[in-house]
Amino acid sequence: MAVEFYKYQGTGNDFVMIDNRQLQFDKNNTKLVAQLCDRRFGIGADGLILLENHDTADFKMVYYNSDGNPSTMCGNGGRCLVAFAKFLGMIENSTTFEAVDGLHHARIENDVVKLQMQDVTKIEANNDFVFLDTGSPHHVTCVNDVADFNVKQEGAKIRYSDLYGKAGSNVNFVSKISDDTFRLRTYERGVEDETLSCGTGATAVALAMNYIGETEKNLITLNVEGGQVQVTFNKVDNGYDNVWLIGPAKQVFKGEW
């Protein structure tokens, strides 16, 4: 039986999307997910997302990295899934859905999706890096010129270092452009490479830059390899709440296998 799939991208972070409301997809088939995400032997994507029914929320998000394993929250994937739910006629312009890290509110207008991220209450600031969890774990380091930096090599070193053990971490390298704008490049675990954008990474960088005093703004623009996203937040006594990730999410292909 043919399986229908769609492909979406959010600032170049790309995903195979499958409407799994009938639960026809074998969720334990790591090999199949990895093969579908393979850029030479499959469709090609940074991850695969299943849209499923939920008892009380509008839908449920099930996320896999391109290595075929389920993982923690994907911010750009969440934004793309909102666009997919709208395309399927499941939602109008606002929604609440459940992901691995809990409920998320979102709004969509044209191709722009504004996704509420989890509150962040724990941030570790060290001499040369910040670590925080924005739904997925993120190591954030400032570098002089991120445009000229070996993200894959240096990111892998940190991701596989003793700092993060077997689970590893995503790794972000950031350079300041102005008081409210940063350029960012991310090495993603589970993809084991640099991706063109990472939503939880952009969120982590915006909060980390505010936390260490690189900016006092609470609307931050992040220039990523695949475009631009924005992050807004409220600073509170124990961290950050009302955190929103904003950016484009687009359908680029439809097919079946």
Ligand SMILES: N[C@@H](CCC[C@H](N)C(=O)O)C(=O)O
């Ligand atoms: N691209 C994502 C993050 C996906 C999860 C990550 N690779 C992990 O396993 O931690 C995003 O947009 O947030």
